[in-house]
Amino acid sequence: MEITSATPPGPPPPRKTSRAGDRIFLGLSRGSGILLLVIMAAIAVFLTVRATSALSKNEGDFFTTFEWAANSTPPKFGIAVLAFGTVVSSLIAMLIAVPVAIGIALFISHYAPRKLAAPLSYVIDLLAAVPSIVYGLWGALFLVPHLGGLYTWLNDYFGWTGIFAYQGGAARSLFTIGILLAIMILPIVTSVSREVFLQAPKMHEEAALALGATRWEVIRMSVLPFGRSGVISASMLGLGRALGETMAVATVLSPSFTIGKSLLDPGGGTFAQNIASSFKESGEIGKDALIASGLVLFVLTLLVNGAARLIIARRKEYTA
Amino acid sequence: MSDVTMDSTVVADSTPLPSYTLRQPRLPRWAPAALAAAAVAIGVGIGLGAGLGSRIQWGLIAAVVFVAGMFALAARVEGLRQAKDRLATSMVWVCFLLAVVPLVSLIWETVSRGAKVLDGNFLSHSMAGVLTIQPGGGVYHAVIGTLEQVGIATAIAAPIGLLTAIYLVEYGRGKLAKAVTFFVDVMTGIPSIVAGLFVLSFWILMMDNGYSGFAGSMALAILMMPVVVRSTEEMLKLVPNELREASYALGVPKWRTILKVVLPTAIGGIATGVMLSVARIAGESAPIVLLVFGSQVINNNPFEGAQSSLPYYIYEQWAAGNEASYDRAWAAALVLIAFVMILNLVARGIARWKAPKAGR
Amino acid sequence: MAKRIDVSGLNAYYGTHKAIEDISMTVEPRSVTAFIGPSGCGKSTFLRTLNRMHEVTPGGRVEGKVMLDDENLYGSGVDPVAVRRTVGMVFQRPNPFPTMSIYENVVAGVRLNGGRYRKSELDGIVEKSLKGANLWNEVKDRLNKPGAGLSGGQQQRLCIARAIAVEPQVLLMDEPCSALDPISTLAIEDLIGELKERFTIVIVTHNMQQAARVSDRTAFFNLAGVGQPGKLIEIDDTERIFSNPSVQATEDYISGRFG
Numbered sequence: 001m002e003i004t005s006a007t008p009p010g011p012p013p014p015r016k017t018s019r020a021g022d023r024i025f026l027g028l029s030r031g032s033g034i035l036l037l038v039i040m041a042a043i044a045v046f047l048t049v050r051a052t053s054a055l056s057k058n059e060g061d062f063f064t065t066f067e068w069a070a071n072s073t074p075p076k077f078g079i080a081v082l083a084f085g086t087v088v089s090s091l092i093a094m095l096i097a098v099p100v101a102i103g104i105a106l107f108i109s110h111y112a113p114r115k116l117a118a119p120l121s122y123v124i125d126l127l128a129a130v131p132s133i134v135y136g137l138w139g140a141l142f143l144v145p146h147l148g149g150l151y152t153w154l155n156d157y158f159g160w161t162g163i164f165a166y167q168g169g170a171a172r173s174l175f176t177i178g179i180l181l182a183i184m185i186l187p188i189v190t191s192v193s194r195e196v197f198l199q200a201p202k203m204h205e206e207a208a209l210a211l212g213a214t215r216w217e218v219i220r221m222s223v224l225p226f227g228r229s230g231v232i233s234a235s236m237l238g239l240g241r242a243l244g245e246t247m248a249v250a251t252v253l254s255p256s257f258t259i260g261k262s263l264l265d266p267g268g269g270t271f272a273q274n275i276a277s278s279f280k281e282s283g284e285i286g287k288d289a290l291i292a293s294g295l296v297l298f299v300l301t302l303l304v305n306g307a308a309r310l311i312i313a314r315r316k317e318y319t320a
Numbered sequence: 321m322s323d324v325t326m327d328s329t330v331v332a333d334s335t336p337l338p339s340y341t342l343r344q345p346r347l348p349r350w351a352p353a354a355l356a357a358a359a360v361a362i363g364v365g366i367g368l369g370a371g372l373g374s375r376i377q378w379g380l381i382a383a384v385v386f387v388a389g390m391f392a393l394a395a396r397v398e399g400l401r402q403a404k405d406r407l408a409t410s411m412v413w414v415c416f417l418l419a420v421v422p423l424v425s426l427i428w429e430t431v432s433r434g435a436k437v438l439d440g441n442f443l444s445h446s447m448a449g450v451l452t453i454q455p456g457g458g459v460y461h462a463v464i465g466t467l468e469q470v471g472i473a474t475a476i477a478a479p480i481g482l483l484t485a486i487y488l489v490e491y492g493r494g495k496l497a498k499a500v501t502f503f504v505d506v507m508t509g510i511p512s513i514v515a516g517l518f519v520l521s522f523w524i525l526m527m528d529n530g531y532s533g534f535a536g537s538m539a540l541a542i543l544m545m546p547v548v549v550r551s552t553e554e555m556l557k558l559v560p561n562e563l564r565e566a567s568y569a570l571g572v573p574k575w576r577t578i579l580k581v582v583l584p585t586a587i588g589g590i591a592t593g594v595m596l597s598v599a600r601i602a603g604e605s606a607p608i609v610l611l612v613f614g615s616q617v618i619n620n621n622p623f624e625g626a627q628s629s630l631p632y633y634i635y636e637q638w639a640a641g642n643e644a645s646y647d648r649a650w651a652a653a654l655v656l657i658a659f660v661m662i663l664n665l666v667a668r669g670i671a672r673w674k675a676p677k678a679g680r
Numbered sequence: 681m682a683k684r685i686d687v688s689g690l691n692a693y694y695g696t697h698k699a700i701e702d703i704s705m706t707v708e709p710r711s712v713t714a715f716i717g718p719s720g721c722g723k724s725t726f727l728r729t730l731n732r733m734h735e736v737t738p739g740g741r742v743e744g745k746v747m748l749d750d751e752n753l754y755g756s757g758v759d760p761v762a763v764r765r766t767v768g769m770v771f772q773r774p775n776p777f778p779t780m781s782i783y784e785n786v787v788a789g790v791r792l793n794g795g796r797y798r799k800s801e802l803d804g805i806v807e808k809s810l811k812g813a814n815l816w817n818e819v820k821d822r823l824n825k826p827g828a829g830l831s832g833g834q835q836q837r838l839c840i841a842r843a844i845a846v847e848p849q850v851l852l853m854d855e856p857c858s859a860l861d862p863i864s865t866l867a868i869e870d871l872i873g874e875l876k877e878r879f880t881i882v883i884v885t886h887n888m889q890q891a892a893r894v895s896d897r898t899a900f901f902n903l904a905g906v907g908q909p910g911k912l913i914e915i916d917d918t919e920r921i922f923s924n925p926s927v928q929a930t931e932d933y934i935s936g937r938f939g
Contacts, residue, residue: 022574022575025574025575029491030491030496032479032480032484033483033497033500035484036484036546039507040503040506042518043510043515043518046526047517047518047521099415101415101419103414104412104419106412107412107413111409111413129596129599129660130660131603131660133653134430134634134656135426140638141429143422146375146376147376149377150376150380183422183426215409216405216407216408217404237509241509244510246511247609271513272511275513276513279609284525288525291517294513297513298511301510302509305509308509309502309506
């Protein structure tokens with residue numbers, strides 16, 4: 001500021017340094033933006049290159065083979081079990097977490113006494129920061145031993161469906177993973193939904209109130225319709241996290257390359273968990289095979305996150 | 321007042337609108353609390369009676385009894401609309417409790433089990449020469465690893481993220497800016513393990529470098545960049561345009577305006593964003609498994625040889641699978657949580673202290 | 681159909697701040713009563729105490745009695761939801777539900793009451809309410825289009841239709857024309873003249889000409905100073921208030937000497 005506070009009379013002197021400064025600064029900042037794009041492209045390219053080299057040596061079918069023997073000769077591996085485990089555990093997580101998160105978000109935005117609401121949303125934000133490995137440790141050493149009773153009960157009443165049959169033993173199954181992932185994505189889904197609910201226009205809520213609506217009817221008439229797309233994108237963001245979660249799954253699951261009939265059977269695996277668990281025993285081809293499975297995970301999360309972003313963008317246009 | 325009769329509203333009489341009184345039968349105020357107490361009693365009773373081992377089940381039974389009981393009671397006394405309202409209220413409360421229970425348990429377990437072996441010795445020693453089944457040893461090497469890896473990652477990611485955000489807010493028009501915005505969003509969703517695989521494939525497999533803290537830092541930096549860009553962008557957008565225009569009107573070139581006017585105004589928020597992203601990557605363990613490899617001994621050099629890190633240490637101690645190692649895992653988890661929470665609290669403190677007054 | 685409102689000794693608070701103090705008045709059935717006064721004098725707050733909307737605001741609290749014929753709105757055991765169903769309200773800014781069609785908007789309140797309606801009954805309610813709000817001819821061909829697509833004035837009449845669809849006893853209007861252009865304002869004022877034959881109407885307005893045009897009785901509110909509670913200065917026939925008020929402050933306000 002000091003250079004220009006007093007403007008000398010006459011035409012302003014040419015400012016060579018500042019023009020150069022502008023050019024350098026623009027170059028640096030634009031360069032950073034381009035670097036980000038380059039990194040994204042590089043991720044896709046490098047993963048694809050390594051993945052193709054692995055796939056060319058694969059004796060099994062990458063999509064339908066039910067085993068992971070990438071280090072034996074000849075290597076034979078397929079992602080069927082991993083894809084199943086990843087999708088199923090994430091879906092269970094969504095089924096549990098989304099309704100609960102909507103409930104908590106509504107609790108904070110419309111039900112809790114004001115004195116409770118502010119600290120509560122603060123705590124929820126803090127919980128989003130708990131590292132996933134700590135969730136994993138808690139899941140393995142606390143949650144797993146405590147789920148036996150629940151699973152026995154599920155088996156007693158819903159065992160006939162097949163998917164809730166429980167043979168006893170440690171509860172280190174896909175369903176447990178689903179519960180743990182649900183707890184982990186709860187904060188993010190909650191905090192995004194809460195923001196959307198808080199933005200719901202007061203005037204529409206008052207309109208509903210003035211018609212003689214109960215609190216629930218106000219929410220159903222004016223808050224939920226307004227927040228629907230926001231909740232959907234929040235859930236997608238949560239889904240993206242659940243799909244890619246690594247260490248918590250790796251700690252809790254007892255992996256095996258089978259797809260059990262029951263969700264409560266121990267075993268199964270997810271993309272991320274398999275990479276972390278089998279990395280250290282992998283040779284060159286084994287690592288490339290893991291990279292190939294990572295590429296699938298990458299594409300999967302790209303699709304989910306892209307969809308979430310599209311919904312958010314559409315919503316912005318809609319409300320603007 | 322007026323000689324128009326009520327019959328001017330012709331249709332009203334043919335429409336069966338329910339006649340209304342202001343006084344509706346209501347449940348007494350203490351009813352929900354009483355019912356909650358009864359539900360807990362029933363839950364415990366059934367749990368004890370049927371010999372259910374899991375406390376989680378007791379809680380679930382109590383919750384179901386409460387929600388169903390409240391609905392039935394309200395439907396009988398107050399009518400269906402009120403009953404639905406009560407149902408929604410109890411569901412929302414149950415959701416809240418359902419979520420609080422595991423989260424409180426997580427914190428409680430970590431603190432109570434972690435405090436057991438957490439002391440000065442634990443913080444100042446490595447695992448060198450300690451068998452995993454023995455008690456003793458510590459996290460010093462892991463703390464060193466975490467600090468160095470996170471430090472380097474921040475040194476890479478913070479400037480790039482900051483400059484990118486400046487580009488997007490101050491210069492960004494057109495296709496490039498749109499592409500960058502979109503891919504920053506996409507990048508936010510990259511699973512940490514994928515970032516690890518990327519660095520693995522190009523730095524270790526293709527360029528044939530060994531495992532090192534620095535390799536882990538690169539993966540962490542990739543995870544950190546989009547977070548820094550996003551939060552910095554938000555903060556820069558909060559800086560009122562009048563400030564920029566006032567500066568331009570004085571003939572100050574754009575880059576100096578950004579450096580001297582825009583950034584100082586937003587610096588509190590930017591610092592908060594950077595610290596929150598540091599807190600996020602400090603807890604990442606997946607890339608460390610792939611790139612840093614883990615180590616039992618102190619390695620102060622992040623550019624050469626395997627290191628450890630706090631999250632990795634927890635995983636490793638858990639995997640060792642005995643009581644002594646579990647104790648160490650909990651203690652390390654407590655250290656990690658404390659570190660992350662302190663970062664969070666400080667960051668939010670800064671945000672509150674330095675909040676731009678003219679924002680929003 | 682229309683009921684008398686009898687207010688006595690009413691105080692309203694925001695947290696610890698007293699917004700209005702010791703208000704007593706009677707609102708006659710099937711008439712229009714206008715509230716005028718400077719900004720911040722509590723006239724809108726007072727209006728919102730008449731259908732228990734004030735207590736929805738965080739920290740909002742009310743003392744005193746509001747009798748609707750012979751029932752106290754603030755009596756114990758009175759359900760605020762039932763009160764709001766009986767005392768309808770139209771807001772400053774038109775607020776039709778954005779996700780609902782015009783038709784859905786009109787029956788929104790009727791649907792809440794849970795009774796099972798045949799389609800033909802609902803159609804009847806929609807037609808009657810929209811006609812009552814002078815909106816039928818403009819929208820009868822696009823009842824299934826979203827209500828947010830209408831002009832501001834049409835939206836406000838849609839909100840009035842929505843409010844009268846539930847056949848309330850009283851209709852409260854909080855500056856219903858302040859967000860509208862003069863032509864739409866005129867349409868609403870005409871409508872108020874028709875509605876008073878069926879409802880007790882209370883309207884808050886910043887526009888004194890409007891008060892003079894539409895109301896039978898006018899109440900003037902004022903406050904002693906910033907941070908002081910608003911008070912009712914006087915209430916009288918509109919003609920009297922505007923020609924020969926009994927309090928000097930009223931005359932000063934009306935003649936434009938302050939406010």
